[in-house]
Amino acid sequence: MSYCKQEGKDRIIFVTKEDHEAPSNAELVEDDPNDPYEDHGLILPNGDINWNCPCLGGMASGPCGQQFKDAFSCFHYSKEEVKGSECVDYFRSMQECMQKYPELYPQEDDSESAPSGGAEAAPADSTSTDSASVSVPASEEAAAGTESPATS
Amino acid sequence: MFTCKAVWNKLAPLAPLARASSTLCRQGGKRAAVFRHERRPPLVQQAHMSSGPTGGGGENAIYLVLVGAACLGGGVYVYRTVSGDKARYEERVTQISSRLGSPAAQPDAPVKTQPEAAAEAASESTKASEPAPASTAAPVEPTPAVSEVPAHAPYLLIGGGTASFAAARSIRARDPGARVLIVTDEADLPYMRPPLSKELWFSDDPAVTETLRFKQWNGKERSIYFQPSSFYVSPMELESVENGGVAVLTGKKVVHMDVRGNKVKLSDGAEISYDKCLIATGGIPRNLQVIERASEEVAKRTTLFRKIEDFKALEKVSHELKSITIIGGGFLGSELACALGRRSADLGLEVVQMFPERGNMGKVLPEYLSNWTTEKVKKEGVKVLAEAVVKNVSYKDGQLEIKLKDGRAVKTDHIVAAVGLEPSVELAKSAGLEIDSDFGGFRVNAELQARSNIWVAGDAACFYDIKLGRRRVEHHDHAVVSGRLAGENMTGARKPYWHQSMFWSDLGPDVGYEAIGIVDSSLPTVGVFAKATAKDTPRAATEQSGTGIRSESETEAVAGPIAGPIAVGTAPAPPPQQKEDYGKGVIFYLRDKVVVGIVLWNVFNRMPIARKIIKDGEEHADLNEVAKLFNIHED
Numbered sequence: 001m002s003y004c005k006q007e008g009k010d011r012i013i014f015v016t017k018e019d020h021e022a023p024s025n026a027e028l029v030e031d032d033p034n035d036p037y038e039d040h041g042l043i044l045p046n047g048d049i050n051w052n053c054p055c056l057g058g059m060a061s062g063p064c065g066q067q068f069k070d071a072f073s074c075f076h077y078s079k080e081e082v083k084g085s086e087c088v089d090y091f092r093s094m095q096e097c098m099q100k101y102p103e104l105y106p107q108e109d110d111s112e113s114a115p116s117g118g119a120e121a122a123p124a125d126s127t128s129t130d131s132a133s134v135s136v137p138a139s140e141e142a143a144a145g146t147e148s149p150a151t152s
Numbered sequence: 153m154f155t156c157k158a159v160w161n162k163l164a165p166l167a168p169l170a171r172a173s174s175t176l177c178r179q180g181g182k183r184a185a186v187f188r189h190e191r192r193p194p195l196v197q198q199a200h201m202s203s204g205p206t207g208g209g210g211e212n213a214i215y216l217v218l219v220g221a222a223c224l225g226g227g228v229y230v231y232r233t234v235s236g237d238k239a240r241y242e243e244r245v246t247q248i249s250s251r252l253g254s255p256a257a258q259p260d261a262p263v264k265t266q267p268e269a270a271a272e273a274a275s276e277s278t279k280a281s282e283p284a285p286a287s288t289a290a291p292v293e294p295t296p297a298v299s300e301v302p303a304h305a306p307y308l309l310i311g312g313g314t315a316s317f318a319a320a321r322s323i324r325a326r327d328p329g330a331r332v333l334i335v336t337d338e339a340d341l342p343y344m345r346p347p348l349s350k351e352l353w354f355s356d357d358p359a360v361t362e363t364l365r366f367k368q369w370n371g372k373e374r375s376i377y378f379q380p381s382s383f384y385v386s387p388m389e390l391e392s393v394e395n396g397g398v399a400v401l402t403g404k405k406v407v408h409m410d411v412r413g414n415k416v417k418l419s420d421g422a423e424i425s426y427d428k429c430l431i432a433t434g435g436i437p438r439n440l441q442v443i444e445r446a447s448e449e450v451a452k453r454t455t456l457f458r459k460i461e462d463f464k465a466l467e468k469v470s471h472e473l474k475s476i477t478i479i480g481g482g483f484l485g486s487e488l489a490c491a492l493g494r495r496s497a498d499l500g501l502e503v504v505q506m507f508p509e510r511g512n513m514g515k516v517l518p519e520y521l522s523n524w525t526t527e528k529v530k531k532e533g534v535k536v537l538a539e540a541v542v543k544n545v546s547y548k549d550g551q552l553e554i555k556l557k558d559g560r561a562v563k564t565d566h567i568v569a570a571v572g573l574e575p576s577v578e579l580a581k582s583a584g585l586e587i588d589s590d591f592g593g594f595r596v597n598a599e600l601q602a603r604s605n606i607w608v609a610g611d612a613a614c615f616y617d618i619k620l621g622r623r624r625v626e627h628h629d630h631a632v633v634s635g636r637l638a639g640e641n642m643t644g645a646r647k648p649y650w651h652q653s654m655f656w657s658d659l660g661p662d663v664g665y666e667a668i669g670i671v672d673s674s675l676p677t678v679g680v681f682a683k684a685t686a687k688d689t690p691r692a693a694t695e696q697s698g699t700g701i702r703s704e705s706e707t708e709a710v711a712g713p714i715a716g717p718i719a720v721g722t723a724p725a726p727p728p729q730q731k732e733d734y735g736k737g738v739i740f741y742l743r744d745k746v747v748v749g750i751v752l753w754n755v756f757n758r759m760p761i762a763r764k765i766i767k768d769g770e771e772h773a774d775l776n777e778v779a780k781l782f783n784i785h786e787d
Contacts, residue, residue, distance in 0.1 A: 012679045013678070013679065014680075014732075015681070015779070016682070017785040024778070026777040026780070028781075038650065052321075052325040052640065056325075060324070061320070062379075063395075066328060066329065104380065
């Protein structure tokens with residue numbers, strides 16, 4: 001059973017699982033999706049890529065940042081049937097750049113899965129589907145794993 | 153002047169002289185040379201008044217004798233005080249200069265002559281001259297390295313810590329090809345601080361002080377450095393490298409800022425001009441006055457913990473010595489106490505923690521929780537001395553003796569002082585920037601801007617939080633969030649501080665909490681608790697999200713739990729215990745009935761909900777209903 005006590009100005013409530021089973025009636029303010037101040041995920045409300053997203057780690061800011069941005073933008077805006085098929089050159093130059101910094105971009109198979117991972121991450125942020133969210137953990141790890149600490 | 157009062161009391165019976173002698177006492181110190189002359193006129197007037205209408209000749213003579221005697225007595229007294237003070241002062245100066253040792257060989261000379269002249273003129277308290285020797289020892293010794301300093305940097309970041317790195321990353325993300333120069337007086341590349349008092353101490357690797365790598369609970373290893381050195385370009389290449397980059401100039405301190413000319417001057421005289429500048433100078437650890445005034449032997453055995461070198465020194469000391477005392481009961485003090493406490497059994501080390509509050513985290517957690525936390529800290533092997541105010545520290549028989557105001561004494565081999573941070577605002581003077589008198593630090597607006605081209609982020613920034621008011625925050629995630637925001641605003645975003653930063657702390661592997669907003673124990677609180685199961689520990693939290701830095705668990709966790717009841721198979725609830733166990737729960741901190749701060753106690757990965765509640769800033773009638781949103785009974 002839940003009970004409540006007061007210690008000076010501090011109130012303490014102990015609750016059991018049953019007490020918290022009923023859904024909350026606390027009212028939360030509706031979020032404005034177009035709030036200019038709010039931090040956004042990978043994709044901004046206007047459809048652009050948020051290069052400052054913490055989920056990208058330092059990919060867009062490192063030595064190969066420019067190549068990464070070119071490749072990923074091309075992929076993001078690609079309207080081909082096989083998404084990103086016209087972006088092969090960008091990905092190649094990105095991979096070449098990354099090979100120059102093995103410490104920053106450990107050469108596993110990540111460089112291949114990073115673009116496809118990025119694609120999964122994009123739809124997952126806006127509208128999540130079950131299949132997309134399943135593959136996202138792997139891709140997020142790929143995107144983040146190619147670089148050491150990803151704070152910020 | 154204690155002795156002055158005693159003398160004054162003795163002279164009191166001489167009623168007509170009472171006024172004169174009190175004036176003497178007050179002015180004696182200041183105008184040693186002049187007093188006699190000064191005193192005469194009022195006394196003569198007094199004599200005149202008292203003896204004017206009535207006065208007989210005989211009375212006058214006795215009166216004059218008494219006056220003469222008092223004069224003489226006072227003069228002798230003052231002379232003795234002055235010379236006594238001077239002797240005490242000289243002794244103090246020699247003590248300080250012996251403490252400064254060889255580096256102060258030069259400053260010694262000017263320091264001695266200057267205060268000696270001062271002693272001539274006025275012998276007030278010796279305290280006034282103490283800052284003089286201290287400040288001459290302060291300037292950083294210029295490194296003998298060749299001065300490879302670029303003349304101009306479009307983005308200049310002063311300070312090489314978390315906020316600075318976050319800003320650099322943000323600038324590079326938003327401004328393609330940006331050229332960012334970080335200038336730091338440390339020898340290290342930018343690194344994160346939280347592991348220095350937590351994870352690095354739990355590492356099994358004996359070479360951890362060299363590698364500075366820590367293993368997170370889930371087995372993933374990482375370095376405390378944000379990026380390896382290959383990430384950065386060299387400062388001299390910064391202007392020419394094709395796609396720009398981030399360069400770090402180590403071992404250089406910015407000593408002067410010319411805001412009108414948009415340039416800074418370094419300690420070795422080099423000048424760097426900039427287009428946009430960020431000040432992220434952080435702060436330096438505070439020290440206790442009693443330790444500052446103590447001898448050099450005490451200073452040698454005291455650590456002010458903040459940087460990598462402090463971690464290395466303390467780690468070494470923990471193997472060599474038998475007893476370490478931590479002064480301070482806040483985040484850093486408690487974390488270090490727990491970290492050392494865990495090792496105490498293996499190392500044969502006594503760990504003592506003392507602080508003036510009644511319990512650990514006394515200024516953050518409500519009293520009942522602070523007491524509970526203190527018990528946990530004790531279980532980690534720490535000897536906790538609460539309500540302990542240090543009176544003085546001395547070096548005796550090869551050990552440090554800490555005497556407390558209530559009479560208790562502690563003998564120890566080493567002291568770690570974790571008593572707060574002093575924001576580094578030396579540049580404010582030359583730059584003409586405002587310093588906040590309430591919170592310290594540079595005063596900036598809601599967009600972290602101090603002046604047109606100057607922003608401030610991190611520990612040193614006193615900023616305006618639209619939701620919670622003006623504040624200055626000294627946490628890792630705030631450094632990241634404010635650094636990132638400053639970087640965005642330096643590239644034209646014009647956004648105010650909006651995304652509320654959070655902080656976290658672990659007290660051993662079984663107690664951890666995350667918090668957001670204003671978490672001050674002086675505010676009224678409402679705590680909603682459930683019983684904790686084995687799954688509710690910091691270890692489990694990081695295993696689930698795959699990261700050791702908990703502020704990242706929000707951004708990196710993908711399929712994280714969102715608000716909304718999740719139907720979980722019923723696990724058998726442990727039998728209800730008689731004693732109150734604050735296993736896990738949520739604590740709301742209220743200001744005028746609005747929730748301004750939330751602590752998630754052993755409840756993890758719920759920060760987005762907490763953030764939302766603070767952002768709304770609504771008055772909730774029943775906080776139990778709000779607590780339901782957190783699903784504290786689930787994992």
